[in-house]
Amino acid sequence: MPSAHEQFRELAWKCGLAATHQRQVIYEAVVAMPGHYSPENVFAEVRRRTPSISLATVYKNLRLFVEHGLLREVSPHASTLLVEGNLEPHHHLVCTRCKAVQDIEGDFINYKKLSRQAPRGFDLTQPLIEVFGLCRRCSAKK
Amino acid sequence: MPSAHEQFRELAWKCGLAATHQRQVIYEAVVAMPGHYSPENVFAEVRRRTPSISLATVYKNLRLFVEHGLLREVSPHASTLLVEGNLEPHHHLVCTRCKAVQDIEGDFINYKKLSRQAPRGFDLTQPLIEVFGLCRRCSAKK
DNA sequence: GTCAGTGCAAAGCCTTTGCACAAAT
DNA sequence: ATTTGTGCAAAGGCTTTGCACTGAC
Secondary structure, eight states, X not given: OOOHHHHHHHHHHHHTOXXXXXXXXXXXXXXXXXXXXXXXXXXXXXXXXXXXXXXXXXXXXXXXXXXXXXXXXXXXXXXXXXXXOOOSSOEEEEETTTOOEEEEOSTTBOHHXXXXXXXXXXXXXXXXXXXEEEOHHHXXXX | OOOHHHHHHHHHHHHTOOOOXXXXXXXXXXXXXXXXXOHHHHHHHHHTTOTTOOHHHHHHHHHHHHHTTSSEEESOOOSSOEEEOOOSXXXXXXXXXXXXXXXXXXXXXXXXXXXXXXXXXXXXXEEEEEEEEEOHHHHHHO
16 A cells, blocks of 8 residues: 555646645645645644645645545635525536536435435425536536 | 515515615516526626615625525535545535535435436536535524 | 746735615614 | 615735745656
């Protein structure tokens, strides 16, 4: 089993990215821990090993890692608030790259299973479901 | 059939909100059009009828309408970027109020139906699905 | 030695807030 | 009359950017 260190060097190499010390510690920090982290979270963690690191570097590399699929972005969201007036039950198909949103019907969801799997007390009376993928235009550009 | 005007006055009354002219036009603008709009979009539209309206008023009222369920927020998102290192297929349960995220398995999704319903060309190779609801703590607070 | 990456500070967006004025109930 | 809402401008949070320096290859 390769060390986390070697594992990252290999991944970086595949992506054509330089394997800097900063990238190493950022990657290891996020991958080592389960859960969902903000740039500030990561910065705080990584700083303990590498006090000279900057927040800007954390931002730049998190974005880069997400783009290259080394990390996953939670709730890929438009940079702005969006509202809609359509209150009829329906769901959304969202492009993770261009953030375009289109409506989609919900018959692909088994609501019974869903509520069985949700933790006790989680209110799913009117669940809103968003499915993320790549729209045609963005997946063509690749 | 009640006019849109009367309809809004009734809704506002139910929520204990004053039925101001600004609210009227904001509400009507969003409800009248299908689609997903940003505060700037709404501002631009509403301004044509009511040039003196301010962007701050649009923001305040969109938030208010969403809170009262008159409008729906698309992709209710944390105010910050979040990343995770877990690349295994799994999905998220997100609280629309406090934005807490927890992982959830995906067996409530019928992937065949989903891809059949998606528009041609939409790339769902690794769909990421987020289910929004209210976590226990937030639904208790109500 | 060359080129990509880092750190810093400044600028950028989107959004919220404080407060005096205006309008709704 | 009282309370709630509006408009303005300023402040706020998160994120990106420009540039000189540093480190990877």
